[in-house]
Amino acid sequence: MSAELHDLLTEPDFPVRWTDTAPGGDHPEAVGLRQLFLRAHEISALAIPLPPALSGLYRILYALTARITELDVSDNWHAERDAIVQLGHFDPADVDRYFGAYPDRFRLYDPAHPFLQDPRLTEECDKPAGLNKLVTTRPSGSNHAWFQHSVDARPHPVSPAQALQHLIVWRYYGPSGRCAARTVRGTKEANSTAGPLRSALSYHPLGRTLFETLLAGLPEPDRARRYVRAEDPCPWERDTPTDPLTLKGAVTGPMSKLVGHNQHALLLVPDAQGAQTVNAYISWAYRERIPRDDDYVIWQTSQAGNRYARYADCRRGLWRDLDALLLKEPPGVETRRPPVIPTAIDVFDDEQGLRIQALGIDQEGQAKDKQVVSAITPPVVQLMEERDGIQARLVGDLRLAGERAGRRLDRAVKKAWALFSNTAKAEDCAWSAAAAAHYWPAAESEFWQRLQQRHFEGAAQVFRSITERIYDQVTKTAAGTARGARACESARIELYGGRPKKTPGP
Template sequence: MSSAPPTFNLVDEPWIPVRWLPRIEGDDQPEHDGTARPVEVGLHELLLRAHQIERVAIATPPALSALYRILYALTARMTGLDEARPGNWSTRRSDLVDRGRFDPTTVAEFTGRTRDRFDLFDPVHPFLQDPRLAGQCDPANTAGVDKLITTRPSGNNHSWFQHVNSAAPDLPTPAEAVLHLLVWHYYGPSGRCSSRTVGSVKAANSTAGPLRSTLSYHPEGASLFESLLAGLPEPGRDVRRGSDLCPWEREELPDPVAAPPALKGPCSGLTARSQHALLLVPDDTGRLVRDAFITWAFRDKIPREGDPYLIWQTSKEGNAYPRPADSRRALWRDLDALLLQEPAGSAKPRRPAVFSTASEVSEELRVRALGFEQDGQAKDVQFVDATTPPVLGFVERDQGAAIAIEIGRLRVLGERYGNRLNRAVKKAWAGFTDAPKIRDCTWAVDAAARYWPAAEAEFWKRLGDRDFDAAPAAFRVLAERAYDTVTYGALGTMRGAKAVTAARIELYGGPVKQAAGTGGTSTRATSTKEDM
């Protein structure tokens, strides 16, 4: 007698780690019992008890960013907020906020209706996978689990968190594998992949995932319930759920060599942009994943424009592109781009569309930035994960756009003196070492490590105190302190003292050229009106 095929249904199986809100004092409902709070939950329990969950506790930022998009789509579909009609969309969402939780009957009906599409190992519709890969790819040349798990080294890549033995890989559980399945769909690299043959087309290269190298911004409330509702993008009046389909809702698998299915609204836009096709291979028990196929999904590129959680910028050539993830850039430097309709900057950044309505859910929303600093192909640099204090609501409460404008001014001032400090120490180093040109140096690294954390603390202090008048002098003093500390050791030599003194003018904007006929150049005064 043959055994039952492996199964791991994401609706019921615990796979999403969560952090629970503190227990409500005096509440004796069974669902509030502290003993009934598992470390991980399935999708049904996550939605049912979202009002009791503080946040999803996934430690891998790109996996959380990807999962958020899946959860937004599920929330929109379950609540009927996937369409603008009937009535007013914002009013319907506000009614849900007032209820304080998702209706248990609605959650049960929704998860029951969709349960069969969330089995990770279903032979016909495995969740976010293509079962055809078993026949279209070479079974003797699979990707393997080390390549599937994006935090492991594979091939000639460096080790991040652990060393592995490719001859005897540590097999992941389905709960671990599905998170990295999501990372591949959203952040997968371009370039070489497993060969896939579809009819007469045989190819072994793929396009980068839609979020590769980007930083996405998510509103977060006091509970997961608030976070999911605040993160919903408002659909256009022409969006219909019958055509705005998530990949697991389609009856037929798409043709890989034809044009990708069109994005018809927020649900498909959040879940159907992947350029990679994957298939997980479970062991006989279904408790471990023993192998994986990873290859291209479509020959044509799916546009990534329109993602509502990215800051979109304009290149010098006039092309729109999402702000890239930079592990060295603190989140406060993006705050004005999240709050202002038209923030300052030559790149003309546009704030994520979701923030135009997010504050309707709560005035105490934080911003969570999640991303992955990468290049377009195989190089992965660093995860990015940062959270602001509650900031979205106070712009609505306190003097509106005037505060947001001051936030933008603080950011500009902080970056101005950071950039001046960077040039000053590089110029001083070049003069001290007699280098042929100004370039990166150890002084620049040391100065940045001293200045930027101090500038961030200054930013949040002045924002909290609503003290904006003396900000230029405050940031200038921070730059001066960092410069003096980093260059102090060179003052003991004539060459060093001369180089440090000459380069210091860069902290104040550098030399100023006089008008023609006035005798050449002069140096800028050490204190300008702007710096007072």
């Protein structure tokens, strides 16, 4: 029965990497949830290959960490978390106590309480969505094949571990728009709202072990409000599912915000032996949109005063976000760093501890996914504003110098192209794309090298020298003609900030 239901507590569905100092003996490539927590201090990192699945799994593990350690109901949160850090591992008795209280709630194919799924979909949906729809790296319907070829009529079954990863991606990053029709108490709809992390980049504190990573990733509870576990259940703790026609009870506290903030409802269909997933139901979870709120994204404010999460962009290096993680108020646009970062610092004492991992998908609001995004900073705990405010601001100035030079280079090549080709607009000119492809990797290399050496003086001049070299390289094909030479030299001044504006005389 356990094999057919596929119990995540014991089945090795979570690939891991072990620390070099882990005791000799059994070091499997993957473990179950129970072993994941019991041996978290011996695990260096999760080895989930799909970045958005790892982002969502982190949030699930944060919620489990809070429940296991009882930090979610702590009156002295910082002191009690510090005591657990000093202990160096999760208490096995605490792990067994929590999982023992929900022995049937972590089964992937359980008919009554399938993990993170809605069993009502078999009756409320007209038909399954198809396995290729579930697997986010496969094409479905008439979409283009990007990662692999697959035919809807003959989909290849996937393992429970793979199905779980794509289930998590759908819950957090699922698209808006058309989905399977679902009828609830006379209301039949076939469209859904985008997932809570759709198109957003997620930032996670990363320690030397999974134990450190999970404790550092815990959001600090709101001190002005006391939460009761019964009033803020995780999805697997509910005896009855929430009402799809109302948001009442959907997100009631920090734990349900971590794991219950989903706009898509799914149900996996296994084969007869429960060894593989062969189909899936995918539909809407709520008719209303849950207000977007997350402790692991950089929040920005638009000119209209609207708050939005910084987008995942496969063309944008992580160094361009670093000061927004180190500083409370980074230079430039109005930005608020992820709320989890300030409390994560307290877990780490030495400079080799805290790193930050960025995860997400460069995607549009609906079906189009461009590329997954994953990057990790070097150790940065000593650069945090709370540890060294001067160094943190210098990092912000260094990033700003690199950004400013890049913008000026973009304006210069576009203006040169417009003058050379006699075009009114040059938004998508070939010179602009070529200049960006050369500049940003060179600027990133310069940034990390200077950061490692703590050398911040003269950065603006060095970034400007890089733009001069790239500008000449990109425009050299036109500079051999008289018209091209005039255009290139006329636009070159944009590399230095453009012509000064004339002030009116007295």
